[in-house]
Amino acid sequence: MLQNRYMPRTLPEPLQGLVELAVDMRWSWNHESDVLWRRIDPRIWDATGNPWFILESIGRDRLEELAADRDFLREIERHLGRRQAALSRRTWFGESYGSGALAGVAYFSMEFGLSEALPLYSGGLGILAGDYLKTASDLGLPLCGVGLLYQQGYFRQVIDAAGNQIEFYPYNDPAVLPVTPLRDAAGNWIRIEVELPGRTLSLRTWEVVVGRVRLYLLDSNDPINTPQDRGITEKLYGGGSEIRLQQEIILGVGGWRLLERLGTDCEICHLNEGHAAFAVLERAASFMRNNEVPFEVALHCTRAGNVFTTHTPVDAAFDRYPAPMLLHYGRPFAEGIG
Structure with a gap:
């Protein structure tokens, strides 16, 4: 077989x-x-x-x-x-508020530190995100996580005989990680498409079971994509500013589209740092299409359900991109919303 x-x-x-x-x-x-x-x-x-x-x-x-x-x-x-x-x-949330008190929370994060067996994190941001999911499971919160599945993740380090740090990137083989492909009712592997300049990117989707909670992951390492695009989700915080921007588009736009594809009703969109900021725009664009209203109205209607957490409120901790790069990658999205 x-x-x-x-x-x-x-x-x-x-x-x-x-x-x-x-x-x-x-x-x-x-x-x-x-x-x-x-x-x-x-x-x-x-x-x-x-x-x-x-x-x-x-x-x-x-x-x-x-x-x-x-x-x-x-x-x-x-x-x-x-x-x-x-x-x-019975859980704290169920006993305190009942099952219908909150439709759902989507927790977006570039990192999730659940275990060394699933190395999708580099430090405190990821460990906090992992603890969010574990606590949500114990408390019965209607929450799901959205992140990226990296082929290599964050680098490991060793110290050589001269005291120098040497970085290396172990390969994350999904076949031996506690992840499974997300499939539709017909058994097809669910793929999400995201527009990039001059091409459409295909994203594979995965599920991680975390008690009562689910963590959904996306990766670009799909044979349908070009070799260059397959490497977008290769490393966590690696590859320069353009790769970083592409990853954030995948996380925000692709992540929200995945939730809609799964029929997940999310009342709150929680951004763990600004990496998933594009989710706010894609959420508004979806509201615009579904309710046939202008984008500005859709943004106003959805903004109260968006939550943002920052952990390192200093200038060096925030992503900055050249205006031409943002215009280049933002044009397909802008054209999509008219």
């Missing part, structure tokens, strides 16, 4: 529950199941802390051995029961 490399491998039937436990990154802050993953392969667990990678790495003989271990199977059932009980428990 043909196996999709971005989907879970086929496990023996008694072990199928491991996929449910591995795909939910609740394990990144609830460590009850650590002993389960270490029991499967202690070396890989201690090296990676990545349940998804463990399931992709262990051999068939070890799988058959575990499938015949009744004690291990009981452990799986126990952890599945605990997960289900935790997710079905």
